[in-house]
Amino acid sequence: MDTRVYLLAATVFLAGIDENICIGILPSIATDLHVSLASAGQLTTIFSCVFALTAFCVSAWLSHRERKRLLLYALGAFALSNLLAAMSPGYGVLFAARVAMAASCATVILLATTLATELTPPARRGRAIGIVFMGISGSLVLGVPVGMVINNWVGWRAVFGCIAILALPLTGYLACRLPLSASRKSMSVRTYWTQLTHPRMLTGQLVSVAMIGGHFTLFAYLTPYVQAVYSPGAATLTLLYVAFGVAGVIGAWLGGWFSDRAGASRALICCPAVFLLAMAVLPATSRAPLLFLPVMMLWGCLSWSISPIVQNYLIRSAPDQADVSIGINVSAMHLGVALGAGLGGLLVDNGALLSTPWAGCGVVAIALCLAWRSTRSASAISGEEPMHRVKAGE
Template sequence: MNPRIFLLALATFATGTAENIIIGILPDVCDGLAVSVGLAGQLTAVFSIAFAFSAPLAQLLTVRVERRTIFLSALALFVASNLVAALSPNFAVLFIARFAMAVASATVCLVATMLATELAGPDMRGRAIGVIFMGISGSMVLGVPAGMVISGLFGWRSVFVALALFALLIIVACYVSLKPSGRRPQGVSGYWQHLRSLPLVAGQLVSILMIGGHFVLFAYLAPYITDRVGLGQMELVLAFVAFGVAGVSGGYLGGWLADTATPRRAIVITPLAYLLALLMIPAASSTPWTFIAVMMVWGCVSWMISPVVQSFLMVAGPDTADAGIGLNLSAMHVGVALGTAVGGFTLEAVSSHALPSAGAAVAGLAVAASLVAVRRRARAGRTDDRPCSGQTEPGR
């Protein structure tokens, strides 16, 4: 695989760390700015909302501006917004900095995915997307804990300084290593064409529903493990580490499955495997080590879906592939909001014990959507599972 793809993954690692770091340093931010936990928590919410709206808009920007230029500019905005966050005198300035950070992050993730698929070529396209998502999932395993350590040693502002410096190094490396891209995607018409295709819309629903099913339980995993499995605080930390490690491997495995089994098969296999893993969790919860093993399978499969769906969107609708990726990044965040809401309602109305079943119900809808997606070929572009050809591959 082209080593420059791993450089792009480092960029998504940085932006992924920025998205989730507030969760790890929340008490320090509250103390530093004299705000409540509830108010400080909105720094994560604004990031997700801004990210969801920015991804499709960033794709439209790539119609007029060369991709490498957009990518480096987005990283520069990411550096600037992190420095503003580090120097923010009050919550309002930090809130605005988080908004700008999210816009930069959405653009980086979108363009990094586009560039990675070009660099990899058709035969390894799924694995290239998987590597990009390994950067995102790896940020939760390594980036967030590292940020917590830095915050503990030097204060919460130093975390944003560290992210800015890390991103600055990535800018230099990418400026030297990446060559301009020759591709130009469709504009607004690409979105309309994409949304008129039932299989492509169903593919987007697979992302929303499977990620939604995931967050029904994941958003409240700590209380579930404490109440149902009975793990102590130290064991709980180790369980989350194991979950994160499994998630990192899932990103690459999803891409590998799409490349080897074809995206049409992979988009059915993955949500079905995920549904089975969720259904196994209640039975495994009576034994801690069995639960951790099943939880790792669950975590691994949960991170497979994005490379699988994006590979499917590229093959089923190659003419609208870039629009599809932009929409899919937004769909992921819609799934997070859906799952968190369903999980919260389940927790309040029933109990934490019902969370896996509620998640499985949503994941079952993802399986149904996957069957609709493969029922017939998308009518936009090619009509087989073979990779698209004739695309400019920068730097090859």
């Protein structure tokens, strides 16, 4: 694998910290800014909404521009938005900073994913995408737990300050290592329309929305959920996030590997099926606490497998429209985050925190139905034979 793919994964790692950090420090933000837990949770919802909108709107615009320079500009905006969050005097300013963070993170992750596929042969693109998404899951292993420790020591503002500082050397390193990207023809609005109206591609995109939405129905409120069920100390809670993140890193790599080896269609169906089973078992572990950790890790592993699986599936379905497929899918993923966090917030506001896993299971069941429907659509956009008839690994 090209070592520059790992550099792009490191970039996504930093963006992933921004995306996920509020989940680990949610109670501290709510207490310090004198807002409800559900209101603090909306910092995740607004992040995902803006992220989804940005990824959807700019992917075609980015397709015919020099990506390296745009990536460096996006990282600069990323650093400034984190600095604003660290200095925010109240909830309103922090909310605005999260909007700016989301727009810059969307651009960074979109460009990093596209550059990784350009640096990699077609037969290994699933693994390349998996490595890039290991950066996001890796942020849960190191970034979120370290952020929680920093929060416990000196407060949540220092977390955003540290992220801003770390972005500076990474930007310089990328400027030295990445090549200038080749120019491509501009994608038209018609390309978007084709993607969003073709049954195979649309249902494939909706798999991301539904599965990640089901996941975030619980995950956005995982800290208060675990506190309500098990009452762990701060150190134990941090270790749980480390374990979840380790599982996520493994899952991101396994998702890309399994998609390349077993076939993208088969992987698209298997992942939500097993994920649904794992999420359904989670509530039962309240009576057997020793089972919670392994079940949670399986849940975490599968939650990070779906992104490389769906993206590899979409790229193989329409190779000539990879830029738009990735852009729409990054948007779809974060639409799922927003919907899941919003649904979880409604449950929490109505005193139904412990029902979030079951609500998530219902949404994931929809993802499984969509995956089945997508793999049985008549043909790919490119006119190729349906992927469920293609040999695994082709």
